[in-house]
Amino acid sequence: MSSILLLDGAMGSMLLSAGLETGGMPDLWNITQPGIVQSVHQAYRDAGADIITTNTFGANPARLKANGLDPSITTKINQEAVRLAREAAGHSQVAGDIGPTGMLLEPVGPLRKEDALVSFRVQAEALAAGDVDLLLLETFFSLDEALLALQAVKEVCAIPVWVSLTFRKTRRGFFTIHGDKPLESLRVLLGHGVQKAGANCTLSSADMKILAKELCQQLGDRVFLQPNAGEPRVVDRTIIYPESPAEFAGNMLDMVASGAEAVGGCCGTTPDHIRELHDALQGRHT
Amino acid sequence: MREQLANALLSGDDIATRDLTATLLEQGESPVGILEDILLPTIRKAGDLWEEGELFIPELLQASAALKAGLEVIKPLLPASSESMRGTIIVGTIQGDIHDIGKTLVAGMLESAGHRVVDLGADVSPQSFVGAAQREAAQLICISALLTTTMLNQESVVTERNNAALQGRVGILVGGAPVTREWADRIGAEGYAPDAFRAVQEAARLLAIVQ
Numbered sequence: 001m002s003s004i005l006l007l008d009g010a011m012g013s014m015l016l017s018a019g020l021e022t023g024g025m026p027d028l029w030n031i032t033q034p035g036i037v038q039s040v041h042q043a044y045r046d047a048g049a050d051i052i053t054t055n056t057f058g059a060n061p062a063r064l065k066a067n068g069l070d071p072s073i074t075t076k077i078n079q080e081a082v083r084l085a086r087e088a089a090g091h092s093q094v095a096g097d098i099g100p101t102g103m104l105l106e107p108v109g110p111l112r113k114e115d116a117l118v119s120f121r122v123q124a125e126a127l128a129a130g131d132v133d134l135l136l137l138e139t140f141f142s143l144d145e146a147l148l149a150l151q152a153v154k155e156v157c158a159i160p161v162w163v164s165l166t167f168r169k170t171r172r173g174f175f176t177i178h179g180d181k182p183l184e185s186l187r188v189l190l191g192h193g194v195q196k197a198g199a200n201c202t203l204s205s206a207d208m209k210i211l212a213k214e215l216c217q218q219l220g221d222r223v224f225l226q227p228n229a230g231e232p233r234v235v236d237r238t239i240i241y242p243e244s245p246a247e248f249a250g251n252m253l254d255m256v257a258s259g260a261e262a263v264g265g266c267c268g269t270t271p272d273h274i275r276e277l278h279d280a281l282q283g284r285h286t
Numbered sequence: 287m288r289e290q291l292a293n294a295l296l297s298g299d300d301i302a303t304r305d306l307t308a309t310l311l312e313q314g315e316s317p318v319g320i321l322e323d324i325l326l327p328t329i330r331k332a333g334d335l336w337e338e339g340e341l342f343i344p345e346l347l348q349a350s351a352a353l354k355a356g357l358e359v360i361k362p363l364l365p366a367s368s369e370s371m372r373g374t375i376i377v378g379t380i381q382g383d384i385h386d387i388g389k390t391l392v393a394g395m396l397e398s399a400g401h402r403v404v405d406l407g408a409d410v411s412p413q414s415f416v417g418a419a420q421r422e423a424a425q426l427i428c429i430s431a432l433l434t435t436t437m438l439n440q441e442s443v444v445t446e447r448n449n450a451a452l453q454g455r456v457g458i459l460v461g462g463a464p465v466t467r468e469w470a471d472r473i474g475a476e477g478y479a480p481d482a483f484r485a486v487q488e489a490a491r492l493l494a495i496v497q
Contacts, residue, residue, distance in 0.1 A: 012435075022382055022435050066384045068409070102384055108344045109387075170339025179342030232434040234469055237441075239434045 004256055004281050007051045007095070007226060007264025008044035009274045013241070015040070015055075025067055027059040030081040037081070041088035043271035048278030049264070052089040053136055054081040056127065057099035062111070062119040066102060075126040082130030095136040095162070096127030098153070100145050113148060120152035128157035137163040138226070139201045139266075142178040143185045150192055162224060162262075163189050164198040167211060174203075174211050182211060183218055190222055198224035201266040204231055205243055205251035209258075216259035223260050225252075229268035241268025245276035253280050287313070291320075291356070292328045296335075298348025300355035307356040317363040320356075329353050329395070333483035343387060350394040350482075357398045364400065372399070373425040373493045376418045378406035379462075380429050380443070383436035388462060391482040392428060399486045412439070412446040419447070419456045425496045426489060429475075431462040440465070441473040448474075457492040461485055 012026045018036050020026060029037050037055050044052055058064070059078050061071035078096070085094045101119055103111040127135060135153055140146035146163050153161055167174040167182055174182050186197040197219070199211055208227035215223045230243035243251075252263045265273050287310055294302035310320055332349045335341040341349070377393040379386050386408040393405040404422050406414060415427050427447070431437040440460050447456055459477030460470050470478035477492045479485035 016435060022438050024382070063384075104343075104387065108347060170337065172339035175339050175342065177343045179344070232464060234434065234437070234464075234466075234472075237438060239438075 003261060005050045005224075005262040006048060006274065006278055006281065007224065007262060008041075008047075008049040008053050009265030009269030009271065010267050011037075011040060011053065011055050012057070013239070013268050014270065016239070025058055025064075025069070027056055027064075027077050027081070028069075030055055030059075030077050030084060031073075034080065034084055038084045038088050040271075041085050044274055045088055045090055045092050047271040047275035049092060049274050051093045051095050051134075051262075051264070052085050053095045054078070054085045054097045054127065054132070056081045056097045056123070057138070058102070060098065060101060060119045060123040062101040062103060062116065063099070074122050078123055078126035079130055082127060082132055086131050093133035094131065095134050096124075096130070096132040096159075098123055098127070098135060098137045098149060100140050100149070105142070105145055105148075116145065116148050117152045120149045121156055124153040125156045128159055132159060134160045134162060134195065137161060139164065139166045141166050141176050143176065143180040143188060144178070146189065147192065150189070150194065154193075160195040161193075162196040162198065163194045164200040164224065164226065166201040166203075167199050168202055169207050182215060186215060186219055186223065190219065196222055196224045196262055198226065198262070200226035201228060203227050205229070205248050209251045209254050212255040212260055213258045216255070220259045221261040224262035224264075225255050225260050226264045226266045227251075228266045229270075229273060232268060243268070243273075245270070245273045248273045249276040249280040252277050253284060256281065256284070288315075288324055291324050295325060295328045295349060295352045295356060296332060298345055298352050300348075300352040303352040304355040304359055307359045311360065311363070317360040320360055321364070325353060325356055326399075329398070330483050333481055336481070346391060346482075347387075350391055350398070353398045354394055357400075361400060372401045373489075374402045374404070374422050375426045375428060375489060376404050376406060376415060376422065376424045377428045378410035378415060378430070379408035380431045380436050380439045381409055381411045382439055383431050383433055384408045385430075385432035388432065388482065389428075389430035392430065392461065392479075392485045395482050395486050396428070396489055399489075401489065412442040415443045416446045416450050416452065416456075419452065420450065424456060426457045426459060426477075426492055428459045428461070428485065428489070431460070431465060434464040437462060437464050437469065440469075440475065444474045455496060457496045459485065459488055459492060
């Protein structure tokens, strides 16, 4: 019965705690601080994560360039990231992480579709050249951009793909900031052949629980969920994510009860959250 | 006709907004009336609809562009007295943060409200914010941040401003998804706005203080 896949938790907020300067790019640490990145992967593996995610959320040429970095380092960052995750993963799987470009696509914004495609292709090629079990396209805030990323990935490899969008809670329900509805969007993604489709980031596990019910009822085991450990608050110039491991794990267990078969964490979650969830999953039939 | 204008603005039709504004003026509506009774309430409504989950980022950006088109028609006709309430405002996203959607919306709204806006873009250093305020003789600096992590850098702009002995002469308004009133108070920023629409009201309040 315990076929629930446990994804890992946050990388960025872990690296900030380890000294990454505010506004710095976590992806660069694959090269400059590989030991720290790998220790985070190890901590998640030790906590029981079945899937370890590479530290490559922003490692696409478009985003690197927007951060004032030379986009030609894309391949090196991604390959190093896969190596670090794979070495730490043990028997766990490795997911190559691909995030959005962070820019608005034409006609709303300045990013041309062709340029976005090239950017995603370069990163996907670099990740696929390493030893990854799946590609995790996460935190997309528009379905259109997620579909572009998916198209690029499919052009360069046949590795299984998971895609998550990030939804905001409004009085009328959950939407991406571009107005995409959760159930419809995930159906479209599944229709395009992704292995799993899901929701991550933005929402606390308490809010994600509400969304999960709606999604899992219709899409069942095709859904994966990675909420934040609550809404971040600043206390004495330090960022606090308020959900404790126990509170987080309790909410995640409810999502599993709703039918989700892959769960993990996003911003503010730690190896403690993942361990608590792991133990809760182990104990749920006893 | 008034309702048509409101609908054109809300649907982000910049050409219809411009033309209907001109038509209403020809029919004898006052520029201030058009601004205060139609354009501004409608754009505030757009903000409410964003909160509701009725309108989204693409529509908001289009509505902002339509507002700009309408204001270009009436701006030259606005009485000088209300012009004196307006100021020069520096706008940008904080250093380390490349997100500029919210910031662009704020810049557009402030410009629409008649202010002279200098948009420094994203990833702006505290030195650049304060340097621009001095160079442009601005009364207000608006700092956006989308990320909790980069929000912490907003404090450095306050420090930089105070070091340049501009406190009391240049106000600071902070905003962005993770920013709260408590955070603004803690770092010594005089103003806080939870969204682009309220940034316009808050800017007006601060300009009245610093001028």
